[in-house]
Amino acid sequence: MEERVQISLLLDFYGNLLTEKQRDIMDLYYNDDLSLAEISNITNTSRQAIHDITKRCHKLLFQYEEKLFLLEKYLQRKKIIGRLNENIDMLINNTIDEDKKEILNKIKRDIEYI
Amino acid sequence: MEERVQISLLLDFYGNLLTEKQRDIMDLYYNDDLSLAEISNITNTSRQAIHDITKRCHKLLFQYEEKLFLLEKYLQRKKIIGRLNENIDMLINNTIDEDKKEILNKIKRDIEYI
Structure with missing residues (x-):
């Protein structure tokens, strides 16, 4: 499965375990396909912070999947x-x-x- | 549904999101029906700490359910x-x-x- 699709599904399953801000940024990045710079503009957050959040949430989503296997199931x-x-x-x-x-x-x- | 049964099911769904120690204590308390004093003896942890852990995990399990609805589904x-x-x-x-x-x-x- 393509990683973007995988992340999008993981967001469906575990998105509610993220904060609203994290979820919004992941949604803009993975579902709406916006660039870090565009998300930075929209959310009034530094590009570096957006980068860190997407990286951290990416890891979090896979950690949840390792524990609950909702996507696999x-x-x-x-x-x-x-x-x-x-x-x-x-x-x-x-x-x-x-x-x-x-x-x-x-x-x-x-x-x-x- | 009786609360003990409900917690037992919530542990099946979300137990992996707890730490191993939390999960073990919740298991002894809700599935094996041991008293706080008995769990305190077995785990070499104060009765008060066991009480706090069960209370905290009880809350956590319901918080996860409010977010993911795995039991409801x-x-x-x-x-x-x-x-x-x-x-x-x-x-x-x-x-x-x-x-x-x-x-x-x-x-x-x-x-x-x-």
Whole structure:
């Protein structure tokens, strides 16, 4: 996985464990793809401070992942959900019974919320 | 949910964010149901320090939950999985086709790992 995507996902999972300022700066840097100089201007913070914050938060996010594995678990779950959907679609396409089809569609909707 | 059960689950989710000592003490107190005096003896730490650690970690665990909602999401997921299993069992019991039964059983096994 590309590092930018990885950091963006880690921010989704652990962003709330950062301070609001840290989260905002990481968001501008990794999600909005702004340069350190641009973030420095927007936030009225020195370029060096922005650099230090992104570096520190980068490390923090990976430390959280080493402890809680939320990204790893999410990726495993995503894989399983893909397989589940394939199998359910196969059953839906091979079922004539409308009641059974309805139950299979219910199952599919529930899986979306897992 | 009883508080002891709740703390025990929060320890499963966030225990790795505590120090090893904090985690051990919380485990002895909430999972093994030992008294402060017993934990004090085992860990060679004053009763007051054990009291302070359990109080502080209790607060920390709830703070993590307020930020990441892992327990809340787990309970929601558990509910959905219960409903999924009921629906799949219903389909299994009403299916004669062995191939379809096999796919439904595969789906059931996959759901266990979600």
